[in-house]
Amino acid sequence: xxxxxxxxxxxxxxxxxxxxxxxxxxxxxxxxxxxxxxxxxxxxxxxxxxxxxxxxxxxxxxxxxxxxxxxxxxxxxxxxxxxxxxxxxxxxxxxxxxxxxxxxxxxxxxxxxxxxxxxxxxxxxxxxxxxxxxxxxxxxxxxxxxxxxxxxxxxxxxxxxxxxxxxxxxxxxxxxxxxxxxxxxxxxxxxxxxxxxxxxxxxxxxxxxxxxxxxxxxxxxxxxxxxxxxxxxxxxxxxxxxxxxxxxxxxxxxxxxxxxxxxxxxxxxxxxxxxxxxxxxxxxxxxxxxxxxxxxxxxxx
Amino acid sequence: xxxxxxxxxxxxxxxxxxxxxxxxxxxxxxxxxxxxxxxxxxxxxxxxxxxxxxxxxxxxxxxxxxxxxxxxxxxxxxxxxxxxxxxxxxxxxxxxxxxxxxxxxxxxxxxxxxxxxxxxxxxxxxxxxxxxxxxxxxxxxxxxxxxxxxxxxxxxxxxxxxxxxxxxxxxxxxxxxxxxxxxxxxxxxxxxxxxxxxxxxxxxxxxxxxxxxxxxxxxxxxxxxxxxxxxxxxxxxxxxxxxxxxxxxxxxxxxxxxxxxxxxxxxxxxxxxxxxxxxxxxx
Numbered sequence: 001x002x003x004x005x006x007x008x009x010x011x012x013x014x015x016x017x018x019x020x021x022x023x024x025x026x027x028x029x030x031x032x033x034x035x036x037x038x039x040x041x042x043x044x045x046x047x048x049x050x051x052x053x054x055x056x057x058x059x060x061x062x063x064x065x066x067x068x069x070x071x072x073x074x075x076x077x078x079x080x081x082x083x084x085x086x087x088x089x090x091x092x093x094x095x096x097x098x099x100x101x102x103x104x105x106x107x108x109x110x111x112x113x114x115x116x117x118x119x120x121x122x123x124x125x126x127x128x129x130x131x132x133x134x135x136x137x138x139x140x141x142x143x144x145x146x147x148x149x150x151x152x153x154x155x156x157x158x159x160x161x162x163x164x165x166x167x168x169x170x171x172x173x174x175x176x177x178x179x180x181x182x183x184x185x186x187x188x189x190x191x192x193x194x195x196x197x198x199x200x201x202x203x204x205x206x207x208x209x210x211x212x213x214x215x216x217x218x219x220x221x222x223x224x225x226x227x228x229x230x231x232x233x234x235x236x237x238x239x240x241x242x243x244x245x246x247x248x249x250x251x252x253x254x255x256x257x258x259x260x261x262x263x264x265x266x267x268x269x270x271x272x273x274x275x276x277x278x279x280x281x282x283x284x285x286x287x288x289x290x291x292x293x294x295x296x297x298x299x300x301x
Numbered sequence: 302x303x304x305x306x307x308x309x310x311x312x313x314x315x316x317x318x319x320x321x322x323x324x325x326x327x328x329x330x331x332x333x334x335x336x337x338x339x340x341x342x343x344x345x346x347x348x349x350x351x352x353x354x355x356x357x358x359x360x361x362x363x364x365x366x367x368x369x370x371x372x373x374x375x376x377x378x379x380x381x382x383x384x385x386x387x388x389x390x391x392x393x394x395x396x397x398x399x400x401x402x403x404x405x406x407x408x409x410x411x412x413x414x415x416x417x418x419x420x421x422x423x424x425x426x427x428x429x430x431x432x433x434x435x436x437x438x439x440x441x442x443x444x445x446x447x448x449x450x451x452x453x454x455x456x457x458x459x460x461x462x463x464x465x466x467x468x469x470x471x472x473x474x475x476x477x478x479x480x481x482x483x484x485x486x487x488x489x490x491x492x493x494x495x496x497x498x499x500x501x502x503x504x505x506x507x508x509x510x511x512x513x514x515x516x517x518x519x520x521x522x523x524x525x526x527x528x529x530x531x532x533x534x535x536x537x538x539x540x541x542x543x544x545x546x547x548x549x550x551x552x553x554x555x556x557x558x559x560x561x562x563x564x565x566x567x568x569x570x571x572x573x574x575x576x577x578x579x580x581x582x583x584x
Contacts, residue, residue: 054428054582078434086584088425090334104326105433144429 035198114147331447343458364388377530410494
């Protein structure tokens with residue numbers, strides 16, 4: 001499989017006060033939708049801006065479609081549709097004016113797809129930017145990133161400010177982009193949408209890449225919420241003594257806890273009693289994500 | 302439309318504009334976006350100049366008395382402001398309009414070119430624009446060319462309004478004299494714009510990109526003006542760009558000075574492109 005994005009020990013230092021990114025090793029395959037997660041200041045935007053040549057790497061290397069991010073930034077940007085995290089435009093420009101201008105810069109003659117995406121997202125192309133709400137500006141930002149059908153879309157918080165119906169339409173478009181074999185690199189705070197469309201997820205923490213897994217694996221390797229209901233009162237202490245059990249609560253016949261370890265010992269212990277019901281629930285991606293950050297803050301396990 | 306078909310290593314075809322195509326698109330867009338400013342600046346300076354042409358008809362009859370009155374002023378002061386004969390419409394327009402006009406008009410290129418990089422970084426609009434396959438040097442060159450064109454348009458408006466007023470009020474100013482006077486404004490203004498562009502490329506901050514050229518603009522004007530009045534400061538005049546400005550409405554354009562100032566502006570724009578080429582872009 002060819003790589004759309006590849007970085008090796010990519011580092012960007014801003015100096016002593018501000019944190020950048022450090023030794024980021026990324027490999028995003030062509031045709032996949034890759035979710036890039038992290039809170040504000042974790043290094044998501046720095047990574048994206050370094051890949052696009054807006055920031056010069058302090059050390060390490062990076063390539064987009066095999067093109068070097070230091071030397072071939074213009075060639076890279078010809079292949080990328082970018083939505084910056086803080087999308088801003090000149091106040092007096094309209095969306096239509098912007099699209100025509102960018103079409104000239106890119107040598108795109110046909111704005112048919114731009115108008116199709118605009119219509120689907122409900123973007124108002126004929127009003128000046130200063131008269132648009134944040135959500136409507138964001139729609140223009142999405143259209144300008146996608147209108148030239150680039151092989152790689154880099155979208156920083158793409159659904160910020162969009163209402164739920166437009167978010168849904170946007171996610172449908174992303175699925176279509178994926179079906180066409182194009183690549184999407186996607187940072188978001190909305191983990192439900194990441195879970196829905198992303199094949200793999202990278203979690204960045206304090207400027208370092210903490211984990212890269214398929215969305216499924218990340219959730220599967222994580223903890224489970226368990227609720228056991230017994231026919232009679234049971235002693236909860238043996239459950240408490242099991243390794244990997246946290247947040248245990250019990251009121252006689254019903255015990256609930258979070259299981260971080262192997263299922264086997266817990267099932268064998270439960271089977272010593274008459275079990276009426278067992279709920280075994282996988283966490284949301286959001287919970288998995290928060291766990292990474294609790295670890296960083298020393299609050300977790 | 303010129304398009305380059307680029308075959309990537311993986312056989313992917315991407316249509317991308319030829320380099321000059323992106324530069325042309327940037328320049329034509331920027332010139333269009335500046336049109337309102339061009340009309341405002343052109344109308345404001347042009348109407349001021351036209352009003353001074355009209356006022357010449359009022360003083361024309363009493364020019365001898367005015368010149369006698371002027372003789373009472375210190376000679377150095379008259380030299381400082383380029384006043385030799387207020388009965389001559391060309392000298393009158395130089396002393397009242399074209400001698401001072403660069404102090405105002407230079408702010409058009411200063412403001413526009415301070416905005417081009419540092420202003421766009423402060424507003425956060427630069428990432429969207431540079432998300433396109435636009436080389437950084439073209440952002441610098443394209444803005445410089447666009448502002449140079451817009452400045453020429455302002456000069457043309459000022460010239461047309463001045464000459465129109467001269468025809469209307471029957472003041473002896475030829476089209477050639479007026480054209481040379483307004484064209485001579487162009488290099489002295491664009492050179493401060495180019496300095497603003499360099500500061501914009503170096504410092505990330507729009508306020509510095511405006512204040513440094515503005516300080517030098519007034520500083521150089523004072524050095525040249527005081528240098529004309531004071532023998533002690535006369536040797537300093539050559540460091541001021543106003544020393545090479547002259548009075549084109551009276552003596553025609555000094556093309557050697559015109560070309561030299563333009564070359565300095567081009568050199569500053571080139572330095573701006575080099576400074577911006579390798580640095581981080583902040584938003």
